[in-house]
Amino acid sequence: MCKKNFSFSRWIEYLEKLEKKNEINLIKVKNIAEKLNLLSLKSFFFTIGGTNGKGTTCAMLEQLLLDAGYQVGLYTSPHLLNFIERVKINGSYLTEIQYVSAFINIDSVKSDYSLSYFEFITLTALLLFKQYSLDVIILEVGLGGRLDATNIIDSNISLITNIGLDHTSILGSNRFSIAREKAGIFRRNKIAVIGEKNPPDxxxxxxxxxxxxxxxxNKDWYWEKYSNTWNLIHSNIKLYNLPVPQIPLPNAAIALSALFYSNLKINKETLKNSILKVQLQGRFQIISYFPRIILDVAHNSNASLYLAKKIDQIDTQGKIYSIFGVCKDKDILSIIAPLKDKVYSWYVSALPTTRTATIKQLKNILPIHNTFFFNSIYNAWNNLKKILTKKDIVLVFGSFITVSEFIAIKNKQIK
Structure with a gap:
């Protein structure tokens, strides 16, 4: 197949069809990276793993570094609306032309070796970073750590935000096994910053x-929250009366802590403003107030528990409705459990992916009372909006795909 004339959209279509490999061999991925001189980048690397909060931790770290004057590359996953969201250079996205050039370059070097989707796009990100003189590169682990494609890089500092039960069919059925996989990003004589309060052995x-x-x-560094401020107590610095961020505080705290362990210089005068700037699409994102529509990519039990706590902080005068879609490999019962008694009515949809939990599966799991099933997020929303009042709350959650579909629908309606 000649791919040199592929458009950007054709390339994405091709990459999404790459087969998942039963046996992951990072040695071959590393060999390709070496051919492209991707393992000799002079940047300072942070690699961020964990069950939840990786994206917001990356966003906080990126903002702090940019405001401190560093040249910063960021690689995250998955994207919400557009593939180009996965790579940022100094806070900006790159062009489709740049991606196509990188795709062609990798494809020409990989020879007969078959790369998975995530391996290919991780090499793409590194190749794009190589084209810039970056002081710092931030890598978000896609899945686990030990066998994740980002692990071909020997990072200067690794972070693990927390450890919960997710992707159990791949990472293991308990926190001990999952933590071991995530610890695969550790490096000899380098620092690993852990945000999990009770790390498994x-x-x-x-x-x-x-x-x-x-x-x-809580052993080497600490954070403590008060009503409107918080403190970070750290071996390298003590910070008091910090502003409460728009993202979960534990994620802001681990980002800030890791930055000070790195010994990269940061302007403490601008730090407070940096903390307030950070927000991320799809993380308790309120896109409307009358009715209040909240988007959240909560797709495991830890994330939905946090979401439930955030809902409790809202002065709710009307009913809470949910638009919910989820992938079949998730522990669906544990995702809905924290919100089961808060949601008045569920508008449940299959998702446009082969990984979706089907309507049949969802009917066997979700509460029968006040639950309605649809073949698309579009139909779920069109039916729900007919009965909404200005005092109601709509909670859109369950998967990145659920949230991205809803955003696309709302964007079209605005136009």
Whole structure:
């Protein structure tokens, strides 16, 4: 297949069809990276893993570094609306032409070796970073850590935000196994900053094997919240009366803590403003107030529990409705459990992906009372909006795909 004349959209279509490999071999991915001179980048690397909060931690770290005057590259996943959201250079997205050029370059070097979708796009991100003189590169782990494509990079500092049950069919059925996989990003004699308050023993075991220096929340660094401020107590610095961010505080705290462990210089005068700037699409994002429409990509039990706590902080005068869609590999019962008694009525949809939980599956799991099923997010929304009052709340959650579909629908309606 000749791909040199592929358009950007054709390339994305091709990449999305790449087969998942039963056996992951990062050695071959690393060999391709070496051919492209991607392993000799002089930037300072942060690699961020964890069950939840990776994206917001990356966003906070990026903002702090940009405001401190550094040249910063950011690689995150998944995207919400457009593939180009995955890579940012100094806070800006790149062009489709730049991506196509990188795709062609990687395809010409990989020879007969078959890359997975995530391996291909991770190499793409690194190749794009290579074209700029970046001081710092931030990599978000896609899945797990040990066998994730981002792990071909020997990062200067690794972060693990937290450890919960997700992707259990791949990472293991308990926190011990999952933590061991996530600890695969640890590096010899380098610092790993841990935001999990109760790390499984496997974290300590893997750190001992790799001679990694652990910096664990509530042991080596601390954060404490008050009504309108918070403090960060750290071996390198003590910060008081910080503004409460728009993202979850634990994620802001681990980003800030990791930055100070890096010894990269930061202007403490601008730090407070940086904290207030950070927000991320699809993370308790309120896009309307009458009725209040909240978007959240909560797709596991930890994330939905946090979402439930945020809902409790809202002065609710009307009913709470949910537009919900989820992938079949998720523990759906644990996702809906924290919100089951808060949501008055569920508008449930299948998603436009082969990974979707089907209507039949969802009917066997979700509450029968006040639950309605649809074949698309579009139909779910069109039926729900007919009965909404200005005092009601609409909670759109369950998957990145659920949120992205809803955003696309609302954008079309605005136009």
């Amino acid at each position: 496997s974290i300590y075991q893997e750190a001992q094997k790799s001679k990694t220096i652990l910096k664990i929340v």
